[in-house]
Amino acid sequence: MTTNGKPKIAFFDFTCCEGCQLTVVDSLQTHPELLEVVEIVQFREAMSEKGEDYLVAFIEGSCTRESDEARLKQIRAQAGVVVALGACAHLAGVNALKALHPLDEVRRYVYGDKADWYETYDARPIDAVIPVDFAIPGCPIDREEFIACVKALLLGKKPPIPDYPVCVECKLKENVCLFTREKVCLGPVTRAGCGAICPSYGQSCEACRGFISDPNDTSMRELLAKHGMTPDDITSIYTMFTTYQVRQKLQAQQAGK
Amino acid sequence: MSQRIEVHHVTRVEGHGDIIVEIADGKLKECRFEVVETPRFFEAMLRGRHYLEASHITSRICGICATGHATASLRATEAALGVELSEQTQLLRKLTFHGEILDSHILHVYMLVAPDFFGVGSVIPLATTHREVVLRALRMKKLSGDLCAAVTGRHTHPIAMTVGGFTHFPTHGELKALRQRLVECRQDVDATVELAASLPWPQFERDTEYISLTKPDEYAFIDGDFKSSDGGVYPKERYKEITNEYLVPTSTAKWTRHKRESYMVGALARFNNNYDQLHPRAKDAAAKLGMRPKVTNPFLNTGAQVVEIVHCVEDSIAIIDQLLERGVKPEKPTPVQLRDCEGVGVCEVPRGALIHHYWIGEDGKLTGANCIIPTNQNIANLEADMRQRVPQILDKPVEDIRLDMEMLVRAYDPCISCSVHVLKVEER
Numbered sequence: 001m002t003t004n005g006k007p008k009i010a011f012f013d014f015t016c017c018e019g020c021q022l023t024v025v026d027s028l029q030t031h032p033e034l035l036e037v038v039e040i041v042q043f044r045e046a047m048s049e050k051g052e053d054y055l056v057a058f059i060e061g062s063c064t065r066e067s068d069e070a071r072l073k074q075i076r077a078q079a080g081v082v083v084a085l086g087a088c089a090h091l092a093g094v095n096a097l098k099a100l101h102p103l104d105e106v107r108r109y110v111y112g113d114k115a116d117w118y119e120t121y122d123a124r125p126i127d128a129v130i131p132v133d134f135a136i137p138g139c140p141i142d143r144e145e146f147i148a149c150v151k152a153l154l155l156g157k158k159p160p161i162p163d164y165p166v167c168v169e170c171k172l173k174e175n176v177c178l179f180t181r182e183k184v185c186l187g188p189v190t191r192a193g194c195g196a197i198c199p200s201y202g203q204s205c206e207a208c209r210g211f212i213s214d215p216n217d218t219s220m221r222e223l224l225a226k227h228g229m230t231p232d233d234i235t236s237i238y239t240m241f242t243t244y245q246v247r248q249k250l251q252a253q254q255a256g257k
Numbered sequence: 258m259s260q261r262i263e264v265h266h267v268t269r270v271e272g273h274g275d276i277i278v279e280i281a282d283g284k285l286k287e288c289r290f291e292v293v294e295t296p297r298f299f300e301a302m303l304r305g306r307h308y309l310e311a312s313h314i315t316s317r318i319c320g321i322c323a324t325g326h327a328t329a330s331l332r333a334t335e336a337a338l339g340v341e342l343s344e345q346t347q348l349l350r351k352l353t354f355h356g357e358i359l360d361s362h363i364l365h366v367y368m369l370v371a372p373d374f375f376g377v378g379s380v381i382p383l384a385t386t387h388r389e390v391v392l393r394a395l396r397m398k399k400l401s402g403d404l405c406a407a408v409t410g411r412h413t414h415p416i417a418m419t420v421g422g423f424t425h426f427p428t429h430g431e432l433k434a435l436r437q438r439l440v441e442c443r444q445d446v447d448a449t450v451e452l453a454a455s456l457p458w459p460q461f462e463r464d465t466e467y468i469s470l471t472k473p474d475e476y477a478f479i480d481g482d483f484k485s486s487d488g489g490v491y492p493k494e495r496y497k498e499i500t501n502e503y504l505v506p507t508s509t510a511k512w513t514r515h516k517r518e519s520y521m522v523g524a525l526a527r528f529n530n531n532y533d534q535l536h537p538r539a540k541d542a543a544a545k546l547g548m549r550p551k552v553t554n555p556f557l558n559t560g561a562q563v564v565e566i567v568h569c570v571e572d573s574i575a576i577i578d579q580l581l582e583r584g585v586k587p588e589k590p591t592p593v594q595l596r597d598c599e600g601v602g603v604c605e606v607p608r609g610a611l612i613h614h615y616w617i618g619e620d621g622k623l624t625g626a627n628c629i630i631p632t633n634q635n636i637a638n639l640e641a642d643m644r645q646r647v648p649q650i651l652d653k654p655v656e657d658i659r660l661d662m663e664m665l666v667r668a669y670d671p672c673i674s675c676s677v678h679v680l681k682v683e684e685r
Contacts, residue, residue: 015295018271019320019413025368029399035381046368047379048268064295094317097302106301114504118296140320140413201410201417202424206313236307240314 007154010042010054011085012075014061014068015095015123019140020086021045021060027143034147037154054078056153059132060085062095062123069129076130081153084126087139087208087241094139095123096243125244134159139208139241142194162192165212166205170196178204184227186237189215206240259286262659269369269379271321271672272632276662278647285651288643290636290666303626308334308617309420315613315628316414319672321364323414324357324405325606326613328479329628333613334420337600338593345580345588346422349408352576353415354478354604355569356404360412361607362524362562362569363401365670366449367394370559373664374456390452393445397566400438404573407431421591429581436577439570446570450542453563459661463645464553465638466517467526468499470605476527476534476568478605484530486551487516493603496612500629512637513629519637522609523669524561525552539568555642556668562607595621608632608672632671639669 011021025046028034041051057079063072076082087093098106099122107115126132136149136159149159162168166187170177178185178199187196187205191212198205224234238246259281267274272292279287299318303311312330316323328350335342342350367390368380375383384391402412407427410416417425470481471490483491483499491498499520500513514520528535528543532550535543543549543564548557599616609631616625642665650658 013273015297017317017320017323017413019317019323022320022364022413025364026398026402029395029402032384032395035384040381043379044266044268045271046269047381048372049378050268064297068295094302094314095297097306097314098298100305101301106298107296109301109304110296110298111504114506117504117506120296120298139317140411197410198416200425203416203419233307236310240310 004039006037006039007056008039008041008051008054009056009058010040010051010079011045011058012042012060012071013045014059014072014089014126015064016061016086016088016093018045018060020088020138023140023143024058024085024146027146030143031147034150038150052078056081056083058083058085059089059126062088062092063126063129064095064123065119065121067119072126072130081133082126082130083149084132084135086141087137087210089126089132090135090137091210091241092123092125092128092244093208093241096247097239098123099243099247100239123244134161137161137191137209138194142197145193163213164192165215166190166192166194166196166199166209168192169194170199173200175199178202179223179227184224184229184237186220188223189217189220204237206237208241210242210245260655262655262662264659264663267663267666269372270667270670271319274666274671276643276659276666278643278658278662280647280651283651285644285647288640288647288662290639290643292636300626300628303615303623306623308338308615308621308623311615311623311626312418312420313414318628318630320413321361321672322357322606322608322611324353324409324412324418325604325611326628327415327418328354329602329604329606329611329613330615331418331420332480332602332604333600333615334602334617335600336602337598337615337617338420338595339598340421340591340593342591343422343588345583345585348576348580349423349427349585350418350479352573352580353405353408353418355573355576356401356408357412358478358569358607359566359573360398360401360405361670362566363394363398363449365607365667366453366559366562366566367391367398369670370664370667371452371456373660373667393448397442397445397449400435400442403438404435407435419590421593422588423590426585426587429585432577432581432585436574436581439574439577442570446567449566450545450563453560454545454547458554458560459556459664460554461556461642461646461649462553463555463642464551465641466515466520467529467551468515468520468522468610468634469526469530470603470610471531472534476531476536476572480603481605483603483610485515485520486526486529493601493612496601496603496614496629500612500634502629502633511633513634514637519641520634521555521638522631522634523558524565524607524609525555525558526609527605528552528561528564535564536568536571538571539564542567555639555665558668558670562670595619599625606631608670609634630672632669635669635671639666639671
């Protein structure tokens with residue numbers, strides 16, 4: 001805590017597009033009072049000051065190289081609460097698509113014979129490197145959900161992240177189901193909290209918020225197949241943001257056999 | 258005596274870059290801008306993905322220019338598959354694109370650049386000392402975001418844009434409300450021009466080659482040919498003759514050069530090349546800022562952004578008028594005929610010319626991809642500016658030199674997380 005009683009918070013970014021930090025900046029448009037209840041001590045994208053004394057660390061981005069692990073451990077050692085901000089930090093997100101190709105081949109495709117100049121390894125979520133207290137999901141995060149999480153933190157409560165599927169929010173919005181509009185969707189297995197924004201704008205849910213804790217995968221895959229998707233298409237939609245999770249699950253299943 | 262100025266992870270820019278300046282015996286020994294962002298490999302990851310996913314994946318290259326990446330991506334796919342766009346689709350694409358240019362420029366002018374002139378480290382203390390200025394910035398930024406949201410669902414990362422059209426359409430009520438707010442915003446726009454005209458921009462001139470897209474009938478943002486201020490117009494498919502990419506060990510971003518050792522892209526390049534097509538109110542704003550082509554002070558890239566803010570607000574009003582007059586109807590995206598093909602899509606995103614080049618197989622999956630980002634194209638030019646600038650300010654205290662270098666970097670509005678998934682393409 002600071003002498004003014006406001007908790008100190010800091011923002012960090014690893015491998016990502018920084019869209020979630022921008023969403024944080026945008027949340028000030030509707031919630032400028034946020035600055036009156038917390039003290040931001042580090043936010044490289046928006047400010048020059050770099051304070052190393054903070055209670056809450058918001059981490060955006062995936063870890064994609066060994067040399068970033070030390071910085072993450074340092075953040076964990078300092079912060080009382082570590083929050084993974086957005087899909088890259090929470091799930092490894094689109095960064096994990098790299099894992100669908102051999103790593104060395106990916107490096108050479110982009111950097112040719114200079115590939116060795118640039119360090120990289122398989123993208124991973126932050127909780128694969130350090131313990132994370134909770135995640136604010138989404139690609140990008142939802143502005144209102146971010147505010148609700150900060151409020152909960154200030155009250156010492158667990159942030160209100162839903163554990164029911166996107167379909168619930170879609171029904172509440174009275175959207176016409178995409179499955180009846182010649183489209184497919186991962187809404188039945190994906191964690192809600194986004195207000196079903198993609199289906200509301202006519203696009204499939206791509207599971208950027210990760211899966212609910214007990215998804216009915218078998219039924220989901222059957223439904224996708226029934227709507228004309230080949231096994232290849234199904235793998236594709238299942239790996240958009242969740243390659244890391246799908247692979248972890250496969251590895252666990254193989255280990256259990 | 259030797260001095261070393263090192264700025265680790267320059268703040269108030271998008272992504273991670275370091276400045277290194279070494280001075281020995283009163284002479285500049287070395288200066289570099291190092292891109293230390295982690296490499297991201299988007300081009301490699303696009304391979305094997307369905308063409309409909311490409312714009313969703315590539316918008317994730319950048320949170321600030323997500324709409325720009327999605328648009329360039331769609332244009333590449335549409336060029337490859339020979340998809341023609343309806344007039345309505347073109348108008349809606351332009352409108353949401355303007356929303357992003359406005360959002361990004363306002364963020365850069367007010368939140369990233371202005372704090373340097375007020376002698377503070379961020380926009381946060383300005384919320385107390387210059388409350389009106391900050392509220393104005395937030396008001397304008399919200400309007401830009403709402404403009405994008407009405408068309409595509411959100412600015413970062415747009416939802417409703419797809420190959421051949423849209424999956425959602427704004428209502429007339431939404432468009433009318435936005436038009437009203439854009440008209441009211443003129444007051445804020447005028448105040449922005451006045452603020453920019455009152456700032457003590459550093460005096461520094463260095464002529465370079467300015468490269469932007471150009472179109473015969475409008476100030477180019479989406480599509481067009483490449484134009485060089487040194488002469489020459491190149492169709493988009495010949496982009497490699499402009500960019501000539503190469504790698505340097507101090508950067509995870511690829512560098513480019515054309516006719517000279519470096520060239521500049523971005524708002525200033527567009528301003529210099531396409532000034533005649535700016536809206537009259539934007540030209541008035543340029544006059545207030547004392548800007549007339551060719552402007553060779555890179556710090557005034559921010560000034561050119563202010564001029565474009567005026568242009569985009571006026572053009573957005575004009576586009577909404579056209580949409581309201583012709584009516585917005587739900588349209589199905591243009592159907593595609595799959596085949597083995599390739600295509601190039603180009604846009605002028607906030608920071609300059611953006612190129613996406615895709616190869617698509619007859620199964621609809623990408624077999625190759627190449628993306629060239631504005632920030633990559635600017636790094637060599639930024640270093641050339643640094644090399645000329647430092648000797649001119651060597652008599653100043655180190656802290657002043659450091660601030661000056663940071664301000665120069667910020668003037669380019671670098672988008673570093675964008676710049677590091679540079680590619681190597683397998684030509685087939």
